[in-house]
Amino acid sequence: MGRLRSLLIPGVDKKLLVRDATKLMPDLARRRFIAGGASFGALTLLTGCDVSDSFSADQMLAKVSKFNDAVQAAIFNPNALAPTFPESAITKPFPFNAYYELDDAPEVDGKTWKLEVSGLVDNKKSWTLEELYKLPQVKQVTRHICVEGWSAIGSWTGTPLRDFLKLVGADTRAKYCWFQCADSEGYNSPLDMRTALHPQTQMTFKFADEILPRAYGFPMKIRVPTKLGFKNPKYVISMEVTNDYKGGYWEDQGYNSFSGS
């Protein structure tokens, strides 16, 4: 274990990485991540730098990733819409993708579920599914792009997040909407406010005109067509409007935090 620890990416979050990787190890990529300690790249470029504390490749990479957050925020055009597609272009079947198998996906009881709203908002009341379903909804057919590289076109219907933020009196000068999910691992993800206010960013209740199935995040997903897939949280249970960067499930493991498309 000690050896593994020294081989893992130091600057990112060692404890979290070790914990997640050893506890979950759900997919090949992450198992290879552990094995990656022995790879040429990791040996020469990661651990090589780890030996001397004066310079760490991982610290440098983390800094560049922060710089890339800033660059992406700067080129993010709040009025640029993600391309939309005809229904005929929808990918069937739409892939299920998560860090767990479908059988292990959260099972949320829609009758007892409530969306908690907290942070910099006027009205902190929790919302039942029934109440949320009454809000005006719009449909979008957009491309979902996974951080892994694949993409799929899907149809999502729900309430624009910016309408909901207005409804609850959110302070839209705050930096983030931070979403927490029902996963046992506590999936979460921060969404920068400008993206949260993008017209296509949506609280999604339906996929392909049907109530959002468990595979795609029942009862509510946040669909963000201007972000990579992992920034589209599923099984959402709470939203906090905040100025603090509270990290995210994948963000903490090294995925670029802005990850805009």
Add this chain to the structure above:
Amino acid sequence: MSSLAAGDERTVPAPAKIIQPAWVRTVHWINAFAMILMIMSGWQIYNASPLFDFRFSHAITLGGWLGGALLWHFAAMWLLMVNGLVYLALGLATGRFRKKLLPITPSGVISDVKAALTFKLAHDDLTKYNYVQKLLYAGIIVVGIVIVLSGLSIWKPVQLQWLTALFGGYDVARYVHFICMSAIVAFLIVHVALAALVPKSLRAMIIGR
């Protein structure tokens, strides 16, 4: 490397003919370093969602896992792009591209390819490129531009959607990006093999003469 070479120039009095000026050597080796980082991390990224029925061996990839590879890829891209822009700007401004790479005539290429295949292509004067070299060096510059543009179109398919559309959409752009990588790797194999066969060309790219 180039700073060492520049130092050599000052200490050695003999005014030998400079084959590769210092700026060419500098951008060449920075490009080589950035390109290798991009290719190795790119292979790791590819492995997360392969386009074809194979994956790259973990022994030749960089980053350890997808997240690590992405960090490398999106860091080295700045080095590659800035260095590439400097190269293009200086290549155009100094007239090097025009002098070294042009003209490329079909008949010249054909006769030099024939000579190369029969091992009759001479490398006596390293300051002058033969037509095969001209074609490959000009071609790899174009490939370098296309791989950067296709990469940007994959990275920003919403903000740069006009560029993504130019490549025929997000999914096609991934293939274009991969094919350009393949062309660069193929070039690299020939390029390194020939540099090993004609060591004075490698020497010129290190110390200039």
